[in-house]
Amino acid sequence: MSRGLGRRAFIRGLGVSAAMLPFVAGLPSVRGEERPRRKQRLVIVFSPNGIVPKTFWPDEEGANFTLKESLKPLAPFRDRSLILHGLCDKVKGDGDQHMRGIGCLLTGIELFPGNVLGGCSEHPAGWSRGLSIDQELKGFLQSQAETRTRFGSLEFGVMVAERADTWTRMVYEGPNKPLTPINDPYQMFSRLYGQARHKENLASVLDGLQQELRTVAAAVSVEDRRLLEEHAALVRQTENEIREMKANASVAPPPALPSGVKQQDAEMPQLSKMQIDLMVNSFVADFTRIATLQYNYSTSDAAMPWLNIAGRHHDISHCPDTDEEAQKNLTRIDQWYCEQVVYLARRLAETPEPGGGGSMLDNTLIVWTNELGQGNSHTHENIPFVLIGGGLDFRMGRSIKFPSLPHNRLLLSLAHGMGHRIERFGNPDYCGEGALPGLTG
């Protein structure tokens, strides 16, 4: 029976084996000593449907700026934030603004023509023509032993619609290869810590198994008994391996999750917190150094009852600037998303970097973004990019206003900041003179 590549993919689909291999092979499950070079992590957070410019963007440039309503929660991290105005998604082609907004956001390249037809475009589109920057960086980190991690990247979702189309996918492994974010924190937990669960389960049944091997051996002939005795010796070996692994384990114990949280809009605050806690713990355990966290999806019609907002997000985002009530609600929504990003930043800031000085936020850059510059105009000008943390050696604590530069150049800056010196990413026409000026200086 031949077992080729297809089988590997098949195993991956089951979500068990890659995680299980070190365990089953009896290798130590915990990484070795700390490496000299500092760890760098990148988290990209997405929230949908544009923002309200007048309550979002600081008026000032430079180090002295005032946070407006939508970004108020950022205050404790003001000095560790970088607010980038004037970056534009210049990618054109098939698909409507929402589709291209999310599909080209991290890929910087056009969508393929396809069969998904949007509200404001003539040309139906399919998936992106290229991979997203997080996956590019995953490939880069996984290619070197000192930066390689168990997962390479983790894709978290919060109430991303249960349908796969251009509006719901942001992360691409390659052309035509969208990755599905994991909405369910319990599923993510199982992916991260299933190994420990299996180990514990297995340990709990081995006594009973040895007992049975003795019972069965007593009932067969001497010749057959030899085989069962060999078998019993192998099971003892498994027992020893598990014992050793247990002794080595638990550098980063899994977080305690509340049980029974359902996948529904009203649970978003709870789901969001669970996903962030899981992400922080997976950083502590160094399971990955790249993560994405996608709230909802482009054109999301999430209801947000805990904000006392009656309508749905996408509907409200279409209201004109003159609709004061809508502008107020949209600001409140953006503020809530901002609070989530800040919760993540705070968790990272409060967690000491394992094996190194400082906090985990010192070695992590959070990039919070959106598929549109403004919901009612569907513009791709001034796409929001709010950066927090010290992961990429950018000079933080500033508000920067660029003169309408393509956002591909920021993607290049992220790559360079992570040590990956690529000259082009996505459509080369939008890579201009390369990485953005003035981020590090």
Add this chain to the structure above:
Amino acid sequence: MTRRLCSLLSAVVVFSWATSVAHGDDKTGEQIYRERCVACHGPRGEGVAEGYPEPFTAGRSLVELTRLIAETMPSGAAEKCTGPDAERVAVYIKDTFLRAGEPAHAPRVELARLTVSQYRQAVAELLASLRGARRWDDRRGLLGSYNAIDDKGDGKHVFDRLDSEIKFDFGASSPQPERISPKTFAISWVGSVLAPQTGEYEFVVRSENSFRLYVSNRAQPLIDRWVQSGDGKEFRGTIQLLGGRAYPLTLHFTKAGQGVRKMDTPGAPIPPASVHLAWKLPGRLEETIPRENLSPVETPETLVVASNFPPDDRSTGFERGTTVTAEWERATTSAAIEVADYVRGRLRDFAAVPELNAEHASQVREFCARFVERAFRRPLTPEQRALYVDAPLASTPDLEAGVERVVLLALKSPRFLYRELGDADGFRTASRLAFVLWNAPPDAELLTAAAEGKLGNPEEVAAHAQRMLADPRFDTKLREFLLHWMKLDSPRGLTKDAAAFPDFNPTVEADLRTSLELFLAEVIRGQTADFRQLLISDGLYLNGRLARIYGVDLPAEAPFRKVSMDATNWAGLLSHPYLMASFADTTASSPIRRGVFLARGVLGRPLLPPPSAFTPLPPALHPDLTTRERVALQTDAAACRSCHNLINPLGFTLERYDAIGRLRSEDNRRPIDASGSYQPRSGEMARFTGARELANYLAASDEAHTAFVDKMFYYSVQQPIRAFGPQAHDELKRSFVEQGFDMRRLMAQIATLTALSPTIPPSNSASSITATKEQ
């Protein structure tokens, strides 16, 4: 290891001979045995895998044994041990290995764990059975549900029909223009697909429209083209499937777009629609999934274990599970975890409960008990239920974790992993039947019969065996056996000299394999499954491509069809071009490989491996010789002749087929000499020329019949035939002959006979085993 032991022993022998034997050429029985018998019979007379695989048994008098040795031994060179030599070695064998008339190593049914393929089949059957297995019945094709879609995007069911295969080009029209608008419509095909062999399958869908294909896994599409993106029209997905099992298959097809609907532009042309569902079997070319592999019955979803197992021991020529290793132990852990994870993810479905909470805990517990019972292929005693179900569930407050522990313990248990544990009751009979006929565990009918005490006598067992022949797993097993018998079960690509055979390429090779498979399928599924047809049929399956190469007049694009060939030159497998090409070198035919297949495979003659590795003499070295002459030259040495006297004259009869199996009349510009001969173990030397005469001889040969019965027995039972009684072999061969050499009935007979045979009772010393002592 064995080799070292042998040479050590012979060194000792030589030493003692040098010091104590006075007479010139007279060797002791032991010396003769060490020199000439040990390679096939083993240093302790226990038998050798590639020689004579069984231990010596008592039953012949010294006179009879002496005569047998003188006339037939060593195999292929009987003249080398006659007269006093034969007597001395007979005395030695009697005294050393058959003391007190009792075999030193009584053949017995050995404890064996599941082989890797049995393991995968067992898990697949276990999980399917817990979802209420549905039987593969006589209906073929997939059930198509055709739907119109109106301008608002709402679907309306219009009609259902059974479609034999999925290959439709609707163009700009619709499946039923008067009721379904060609603008947008949707079709769902539902049913199952039958995998005829184990391996990696590639499914291919061609369509310019949207579709999702689900195979086996109902939750995750194998190919998802619901969102169209980019140009492609052809999409592929691969999946591992086990032979003889049916898997749920669903293909959703729609012409509708996604996202926002637009008003139609009046007069806009209607875009085309088409859909084609094909597959590529391991080692074969792509084809439309044929009707006979599709069923409208939705079989339950199951799991093909993906964990990697180390390969089974094949040292005895067939796979068996008589060793355990650390790698295997780890694989059983990894596989058990894989299954536990699978069950956990579908637990509500398996246990048929809406929620996993305390309220439904008792249903979950009952599911666990069913799981363990099915895994063990027999009911649980109260003690076993306490150990396997109650204890793991009580060990954690988490119900799902408890179920995982039940699954882990059950699948790590010797009662799941080994086949011959437990009482000699109806359940053991059911297991033996199923593993022999299907290489898989018993189904619900067998277990019910066992529980009702209806598997107690040969008639009841035979009736079940008869029923089981209709299951696709039986066809798969018989097919796998035949390929194993021909040594074609793990094909490695054929390489042929490109200058000499410019027409031969991987496509032709895959075509030839298909041709062979079609022939085997025809014989296996025929009215009588007559073994002799494998040798004597004059039918050859050809398509246009093959016909051109093998000199038959067919249209270039012709699909496979059975062609009646010239009966003097074509005879079943013996002249099948896939075999002829496989048993050949890159430029020349190989009378040696062909002869070895005939001698060892068809006639069951044990052959020693050559004293060292030889490469065939290159034709260029002897430009004047034919292949036949070159082979004769190379094997002329005395050390070769003892076996090649047997091999070469058999292989020479197939000299009319070149290295890719084409019929030829000349070799090296000289007429072919296809004359050959065979000296059977008893009786006259047989002489024949060409494949037809050889085929007629073999089809009537008692030795060939005996060999076929033995090989099928070892392959399907994986135990020594004599462990099932001294008469087992003779009984099986007699009924094989009486029943017109029907291979299906032979396997059913093997299953019936072994299923009811008593197990040798446990004992504490080998010498007390007397159950199989010959009279």
